[in-house]
Amino acid sequence: MEDSLTAYPPSISHDQLSSLIFNIKDWQITHGMQLKYGPDVESVSSTPIGVTVFPTTFPRALFEQAQALQPVYNRLYAAISEDEKWLYKVLTGLIDDGRFAAVLWGIHQQVKEEGYVQDITLGIFRSDYMVHVTPNPDPLAHHPQMELRQIELNTFSVAGGAHSNKTAQMHQFMLNNGSYTFLHSPQLSNNKIPKNETIDSLAAGLRSAHTAYGQSRYVKSSTPGILFVVQPRNVNICDERPLEYVLWEHDIPAYRAIFGAQLLEHTTLSPSRELLYQPSSLSEGVEIAVVYMRAGYDSEEYSLGGIEARLRLERSRAIKCPSILSHLATFKKVQQELAVPGVLEKFLSSEEAAIVSRTFAPMFPLDKESRAGRIGRQLACDPATASSYVLKPSLEGGGHNIYRRDIPGLLSNTPEAQWHTYILMELVNPLIQKNILLTPRGIYDKVAAIEDRSDFDAENEAEEQSSLDRLSTKEGGPTVSELGIFGVCMWKKPGPGWDWIMLNVEAGWSFKTKPDYIDEISVVKGFGCFDSPLLIDT
Numbered sequence: 001m002e003d004s005l006t007a008y009p010p011s012i013s014h015d016q017l018s019s020l021i022f023n024i025k026d027w028q029i030t031h032g033m034q035l036k037y038g039p040d041v042e043s044v045s046s047t048p049i050g051v052t053v054f055p056t057t058f059p060r061a062l063f064e065q066a067q068a069l070q071p072v073y074n075r076l077y078a079a080i081s082e083d084e085k086w087l088y089k090v091l092t093g094l095i096d097d098g099r100f101a102a103v104l105w106g107i108h109q110q111v112k113e114e115g116y117v118q119d120i121t122l123g124i125f126r127s128d129y130m131v132h133v134t135p136n137p138d139p140l141a142h143h144p145q146m147e148l149r150q151i152e153l154n155t156f157s158v159a160g161g162a163h164s165n166k167t168a169q170m171h172q173f174m175l176n177n178g179s180y181t182f183l184h185s186p187q188l189s190n191n192k193i194p195k196n197e198t199i200d201s202l203a204a205g206l207r208s209a210h211t212a213y214g215q216s217r218y219v220k221s222s223t224p225g226i227l228f229v230v231q232p233r234n235v236n237i238c239d240e241r242p243l244e245y246v247l248w249e250h251d252i253p254a255y256r257a258i259f260g261a262q263l264l265e266h267t268t269l270s271p272s273r274e275l276l277y278q279p280s281s282l283s284e285g286v287e288i289a290v291v292y293m294r295a296g297y298d299s300e301e302y303s304l305g306g307i308e309a310r311l312r313l314e315r316s317r318a319i320k321c322p323s324i325l326s327h328l329a330t331f332k333k334v335q336q337e338l339a340v341p342g343v344l345e346k347f348l349s350s351e352e353a354a355i356v357s358r359t360f361a362p363m364f365p366l367d368k369e370s371r372a373g374r375i376g377r378q379l380a381c382d383p384a385t386a387s388s389y390v391l392k393p394s395l396e397g398g399g400h401n402i403y404r405r406d407i408p409g410l411l412s413n414t415p416e417a418q419w420h421t422y423i424l425m426e427l428v429n430p431l432i433q434k435n436i437l438l439t440p441r442g443i444y445d446k447v448a449a450i451e452d453r454s455d456f457d458a459e460n461e462a463e464e465q466s467s468l469d470r471l472s473t474k475e476g477g478p479t480v481s482e483l484g485i486f487g488v489c490m491w492k493k494p495g496p497g498w499d500w501i502m503l504n505v506e507a508g509w510s511f512k513t514k515p516d517y518i519d520e521i522s523v524v525k526g527f528g529c530f531d532s533p534l535l536i537d538t
Contacts, residue, residue, distance in 0.1 A: 009054040009434060009476055010183045020053055021438065023179055027170045032242070033163060035235045035440070035524065049163055049238070050529035052513050053436040054180075055171045055193055056481050058533035059131065062148050063194065063509075066129055066485045069148075069359065070506040072352050073127050074489035077155055078501065079347040080334065081121065081326040082494050084108075086346070090337045091328060093367070093420045094394055100299035101331065101394065103307060108324045111314045117273050120502070122209040122290065122321035123489040124202060126158035126510065129359065130482050131431040149428045150359040151482065155322050155330040156297045160530070161198040161486060162242040163523070164510035167530040168196035192535045198486055198508025203246035205488030206290055208503050209319045210252055212490065213289035217317070218274040224289035225253035227267075227277055229313070231295040232258050236524050240294055253286060255279055259295035260305045267312060275316035288318045297327070331394040336363040336423040340372075362426040366411075366419040376424045380407050390519075392423050403427075403519045432516055434476035437529045481531060482521055484510035509533075 012020075025048055028034065034046035080087065094101035132149040172193050174180060180188045206226055216224045226247055228240060244254040255277055257263040268276045268285070275288040291313050295301065302310070314324050328334075338344055339360045344353035364376025379385045383405055391402040391410065402410045404427075411419060436443060490503040514521045514528035521528040 008057055008185065008187045009436070010185045012183065016182065017053070017436070020174075020179060023174060024051060024053065024170065024438065027173065031166050031170070032238045033166050033170070033530075034238050036237050037235060047440040048438075050437065050439040050523050050526065051167055051170070052479075052529050052531040053438060054188075054476070055532035055534040056433055056435050056479065056511070056513055057187060057536045058481065058483065058511075059146055060535040060537050062129075062131060062146065063483065063533055063535055066127070066148055066483055067506050067509075069356065070125075070127060070485045070487040071489075071504050072348065072356060073153060074123065074125060074487040074504050075501060076338075076344075076347050076356070077125060077153065077326070077329055078121075078123060078489050078491045078504075079494070080329045081123070081155075081323060082491070083347075084325065087325060087328055087334070090333055091331060094331065094333060097418070097421065099421075100302070101328065103299070103302050104310075104324055104328055107307065107311050107314055108328075110311065111324075114315065117315075117317045118319055119493045120209070120212055120319050121323045121326060121491055122205065122319055123155060123326055123487075123491075124158055124205060124292075124321055124507075125153060125155055125487040125489065126160070126484045127153045127487070128482055128484045130428045130480070132361075132428045133431050134429065146431060148359045149361050151428070152332070152335060153330070155326050157294045158484075158486065159236065159239050159294075160484065160510040160512070160523070161202050161508060162239045163530050164484075165196050165198040165242075165508065167511075168193055168532045171532040187534055187536065193532050194509070194535060196508050196532075198510070199242050199246060201488065201505070201507035202486065203243050203250075205490070205503070205505075205507060206243065206247060206292060206321070207250060207252060208488075209290045209321065209490055212502065213319055216274075216287040218270040218272065219276065219285060219287040222284070222286060223251070223253060225255055225277065225286045226290045226292060227275070227288045227318070228254065228256045229259050229263060229291060229293050229295050230256050231301075232262075234294075243292075255286065259301055260303070260309050263309045264305060264312065269312060269316055273315055273317050275313070275318040288316070290321060291316070291318045292321045293327075332392045332423045333365075333394055333421075336365055336425075339363045361428065364424040366422050366424060368416070368419075373420070377419065380411055380424050383408050388427055389424050390427055392425055394421055401519070430480040430516070432478050432480060435479045435513055435531070436476040437479065437513065437515065439526055439529065478516040479513045480516050481511060481513045481533075482528075483533065484512070486510070 028048040033049050035049050036046045038045040091101050095105045128151040129148045130151060131146050134145045210226060247254040257266055266278050270276060276285040277288050278285045296310055344357055365373040366376045367373035386407040387404045391407045393400050486507040488505050488507045491501050494500045511531045511533050512521050512523055512528045513531040518527050523530055
């Protein structure tokens with residue numbers, strides 16, 4: 001496999017690269033692979049989202065392992081979401097701080113006192129992995145050992161499904177139409193990009209929840225709808241709208257409401273707590289069967305209007321995706337607690353727990369009471385050891401992590417009473433490959449790359465320049481990829497065993513690639529690119 005990776009992608013001329021980029025941009029423009037900018041009424045502008053010129057090679061065995069694991073992860077997080085006492089125990093420090101977790105927990109407690117009226121929850125999850133490389137202990141072996149390392153599991157507003165679906169179609173089209181033929185590359189075979197039907201799979205999950213809700217109870221004259229709760233001025237509508245369009249094709253009404261004041265203005269609760277939505281295009285309201293949250297994951301969204309909006313949704317009879325307890329399950333403290341020996345067995349069989357735990361990276365709390373917390377503090381405060389770790393707060397939305405030598409400084413400027421809100425996670429030693437990355441700025445150049453790197457300084461300028469020089473060649477620069485596996489799970493309040501699970505499927509994948517010198521991989525923010533895995537047998 002090592003030989004396959006180092007020989008790929010093949011070198012190409014400037015004219016050949018220009019031809020490939022021309023085809024890629026045309027595909028993106030005609031298939032909605034865009035980010036939206038500008039006013040929504042009089043004028044709209046957009047730019048193609050970042051993609052790779054070539055699909056990136058990836059070990060087939062690890063890809064299939066990640067797919068097989070997803071139903072297990074689905075059940076795990078469904079079980080966590082229904083274990084209120086365990087969640088509170090894990091998150092109690094965050095809740096006692098009176099910040100974001102406290103706001104969410106307070107909403108849960110308020111609805112619980114009144115009584116929940118919906119026993120069914122829909123989860124759309126995504127488990128993210130990187131390939132971790134370790135030296136092979138066998139001195140006669142030529143190849144390093146590679147294994148999956150989970151970066152995180154997302155339960156709220158998991159994005160990238162539509163873009164990944166279309167990126168796979170784009171790379172497959174270019175394989176089929178001969179765009180890569182002139183390269184004479186043995187890896188570029190049209191049967192090695194795995195099929196990706198994430199749009200249909202996620203829409204099918206929403207349809208299943210819609211079916212589970214049943215007929216309208218209060219507005220009996222119309223079919224119940226699905227409400228997408230979204231952010232204002234959303235640049236990433238091309239990742240959301242395709243799901244709506246598929247729902248309409250199946251005769252399921254789908255509407256959008258901006259989280260906060262607009263949602264409150266356009267929704268009400270019936271006396272029996274059906275959620276009623278009033279579209280501006282209809283004279284009568286629509287009963288909402290499913291609420292799909294694509295907003296409400298950031299603490300800054302929870303002004304008084306945001307709290308009231310989330311409370312209304314949670315009080316309603318609509319099936320939530322996710323419920324507020326599922327939202328709390330995505331906090332990083334939960335991920336760290338699951339890595340403690342013996343904890344997984346509370347939710348999974350011993351065999352499943354062993355398989356799942358092998359994907360965990362070493363993680364530490366930063367409290368001062370536990371032995372693990374004291375070890376974590378020592379590792380995080382020493383620049384020599386901190387260089388192998390990432391510090392993660394319990395926040396969603398990306399861009400909040402602190403890496404390597406920045407960790408001690410961050411902690412020194414943070415009151416010790418707040419350290420326990422972070423977890424310390426060992427960095428992956430990633431598989432380094434090559435590719436050419438196209439962002440809205442074009443191919444990465446020196447100025448853009450330096451501006452994007454948060455930890456750039458004069459001491460690493462030579463290393464930075466070396467990476468940029470390699471990236472600017474037509475052989476592609478050093479890159480790192482992240483695989484995400486989507487899952488759809490629907491469950492009701494638990495009964496004996498696992499029979500409370502109503503739906504549990506793997507639902508497609510996302511694949512993102514970034515330059516090796518950038519830590520953040522968000523494509524929407526311009527750090528990475530959507531990609532496709534070109535599966536290689538070891």
